[in-house]
Amino acid sequence: MKQAGSNTIFSLKNRLFRLKRDSNRWSIITLVVVFLIALPVISIAVKLFDGPGETWSHIVAHLLFQYVYNSFYLLVVCSVLVLLFGVTTSWLVSRFEFPFRKQLEWLLILPLAIPSYIVAYAYAGIFDYGGTLELIQRFMGLQFTRIDIMNRFGLAFVLSISLFPYVYVSSRAFFLNQANNLLEASRVLGVKEWNSFFKLILPLARPAIIAGLILVLMEVLNDYGAATYFGVSTFTTGIFRSWFSLEEPETAIYLSALLVLLVFALILFEKWQRRHIQFTNSKSGNKRIYRKKISKKMQLLILVMVSFPVLFGFLLPLAQLLYWGFLTYSAVFEYQFLLLSLQTFGIAFITATFTVIFATLLIFSAKWNKIGVIKNLSRLGVLGYAIPGAVVAIGVMIPTIFIDKWLIGTMHSIFSYTSGFLIHGTLIALVYAYVIRFLAVAYNPIESTTLKVSNTIPDASKTLGVGNFKTFFKIEFPLIKTGILSAFILVFIDVLKELPLTLILKPFHINTLAVKAFEYASDERVMEAAIPSLFIIFTATIPVIFLNRLLAKN
């Protein structure tokens, strides 16, 4: 009887009726955004149907195992290290008062400002033969003990120490916003600080932490510069090898597809992990943050713990870069760098703005659309981050040039005017590609703060006669502002350091600091790359400090 009933309710005809009823403009907007974001990926994925190139079996026989093994090694080791650095520091700075806490709070974001391949070079510059460590040891009359960091673990360490801020930023946002209430409650119940951290806070903070972690892992999978320099073959180095050395884009695309699957599996795994848990806490609670007063000894201990990642992720490479910058200053420095910094800043600003808008639009239009399939589809928008920048660039070129050629043809036939490319080779294509690449970076912090706003809040607004759009601006935006600001900072910094994509798609008259640094580094003039790298760090520092102030105020 029940079976029969549900059969008619879920008959095709009724399904179609409901589909028609549930499709609204948000469904269409979601689809359009996802389509725009996925277009490059699709352009490339279509090529999967051509089958892999003839060297595929060669790769499977000789290289694939190594790629898989090394990539998994990096995923595991980096996860452990990044959680260790990111979660402990964010917890300590949001729970305890100790000397230099305020400064450390933003210094902890700055390791992100140095491109990881530059960190890799800097580390090699410190630890390698004739490096800074040897000089210091020699100066102190010590025997040189070489620490070989140019290996798999070294790579994992370098990547972790320069990428952990992703986890730091997202988990700190949670700790600052939420933990106080929870802690108050649990402390009243007599649970010790550490106990409550593991039993209560950590499980609740998991979505925020995982969101940061996934970004790190995607970045790790995507790294090319540091991995090749350290001689570790990963999926991404494999993609480049098969594309460029073996001259088989088809095979490279197959490898990319495997990589995307891997990332997709990570995302699904995370979703599955939190399938039963509702992470909403409607009471946004006491804004005042209580930092625990602790003994001088403990303060010192915490100071050391928090300083460690700052020291190794930022100060040490920075010192090495400053040293190199000092050596090469006269040969490299030009006033043009200031102009270049300004240009880079502008591009990063525009891109970060667009990326944040697109990410927010995607999250909310998916939410406001009522069709389940489309909701799930919106997750696809974040895949761009998993794909190597060079591949995204090619993926962007395929559709934009296609449209451009069509436009040129039309214009020629109507106005008999021959123009150059209108999208490709302009800022539009570059920003478009950046948005695709960095959407995940913006998506995750915004989504995790959105998850913290109970669904009943916007529901309440709607029953009070206010539509989705207005509800967003009046209610949800103020509540997720921290997430949006974090997203903005992260994308901004990412654009500052982005390379392969910029190299391929940048317009003629535009240059970025990262390109300048790369020009030196790829010519093995690593020392000379220090000056533009320092400018990148400098340019990144300004918004980090500024926005950190804003975050703290909220």
Place this chain on the structure above:
Amino acid sequence: MVRIESLSKSFDKGKTFALKDVSFSLKEGDVYAIVGESGSGKTTLIRLIAGLETPDSGFIELNGIQVSSIKKMVSPEKRNIGLVFQEYALFPHLSLLDNILYGISKLKNKKDRAQEVLELVGLAEMKDRYPHQLSGGQQQRVALARALAPKPSLLILDEPFSNLDSMLRSQLRNEVFDIIKKTGVTAIFVTHDTQDALSVADEILILQGGKLVQKDQAANLYTKPTSVYVASLFGNTIQLSKELQSVFECPLKTDCCHAIRNENIAINDECEYVTHATVLKKTFLGNDTQLLIKLDNGEHLTVITKHNNITERITIGFNSKDVLEFRE
């Protein structure tokens, strides 16, 4: 004013139904209670009425206009339904006054209206505070004022008192429903507590497993429950099994189920059907005394009595008019 016809909703594409084939209609100006255990579909039902969920079949009419069906959905912001959420859902970044003004921004005399509802709930002097500065009961009243401000044609309260302790609860319940009665708005409130429902509702809807099992006035639900489940919601009952019927020598219809309410069991009193029993244990409950007794056929029963001088041997009995009959 509200008419619902064979409404169904499934969240897993028909594998299970949160709400199955529910039909009823509500009259203007009355207060209705929806009672059911958690998972019975009561929250889904009100979310459907408010337009926050879409039905998989059936339709909802408000004031004679179809607002939800499988072909049509009027969005929640156009339904003029006030909803007070279980966790209040106050906007944390807005002051109390701004929370209330939020829903009436288009009104000409919005300031006056806000003042009016604030006075109604007795929080006028706190209007510049923020939600986190209020107690639970105060938040509850703000949520009510906010929902009432736009003069909704229907007010829905989802588990309005579940977050409060029992002292505050009955006090606030009376306050809230005084306010509601004053405004004369049609109201639905959801609860899992029968006491709440009995004390304020004109009519009660009982949901079980996504189905509407009974809709009636409180007195009728008490005297004429259509199922054991409904009967058990309003106090303890004793099922009159075949064995009990023979002990009490009361032959009842064989194609029905029967039960008797605990409070209708008479001890040491004149009754149509009586039998003897031995008291095994007495528990003093203040006004009442709970007895664990053993009937002569060896069956154990728990009964409650107001008598306080109970001896070891008692007679217990009941009258035929108190026997509840269900077709099951």
Place this chain on the structure above:
Amino acid sequence: MLKYFLISCSALFLFACKNDSKKEASKELNVYTHRHYESDQQLFNFFEEKTGIKVNVINASADELIQKMTLEGANSPADVLITVDAGRLYRAKENDLLQPITSILLNEIIPSHLKDKENYWFGVTKRARIIVYAKERVTPEELSTYEDLATEKWNKRLIVRSSGNIYNQSLMASILVNHDEGFAKKWSAGIVKNMARSPKGNDRDQVKAIFAGEGDITIINTYYLGNMLDSDDSEEVKAATGVGVFFPNQESTGAHINVSGAGVAKYAPNKENAIRFIEFLVSKDAQKIFALSNHEYSVNKNVPMSETLKSWGEFKEDTLNLSLLGENNKNAVILLDETGWK
């Protein structure tokens, strides 16, 4: 629907975003280059000064540039493609991205093995891939050929960078052409066996490691060593002066060389400027910049070498036509993979 959306968007941006890459005025030149050297900017400025033609540059790896030109097709703004190895130029020609040009000047100056037979591309500077050794542990007499490096006597003494590097691929391709597949495979396997450590770092790092004693010999490009000697870091200078330079295969094929080269794009909007530019690159003035600031060997025999290069002496170079390196690049990489050269 999307198409229209995009069209209206691009129409909007048409006036907002100037794309001056393809103006009809031929006072411009668009260069796609893989060379990132400092000296190159000097050259571009020099060219601008001399001719009044503005040089617009896109810097990226040759493979990415080739991909970009392929997609851009007939509308590509590229005039000149510059790469750091002949193999990529060969590939660009194969992909129909270049056009042959007739320039008496170029044919006169550039030796025939350093350019395309059909004049699709021209080598503009050259560099040799040489053996560098630790002076205390190796005497030049012990060294002879690339082939010798795979023999037992260098067991665990050789240091070399990854096979992902194009210069190693080209070297492998030259071995493959000068011998045969079987030999090349055995050679590569021998090299892998002789490695003192797993391949990592860049050419400069190999020199430092040799100097520090992690291995005894390595294979690097000449100009990296030349640049190390000019370094601002005294440690690099120390390492570079502490090692010996050896040009292999002087009795046989000659030292393996490669070129940085340029070709005119098939759809070059400014073809005349492009030819002028390449001619400029091999001119005495330009070649001097290559030779002096980056320690590259000139293709113009009238241009003297830098002092550093002079100190290493003249050498016999492999006159294998460089197109062959491009043709065999893929096979070389496959053999490198098969023998486990990471």
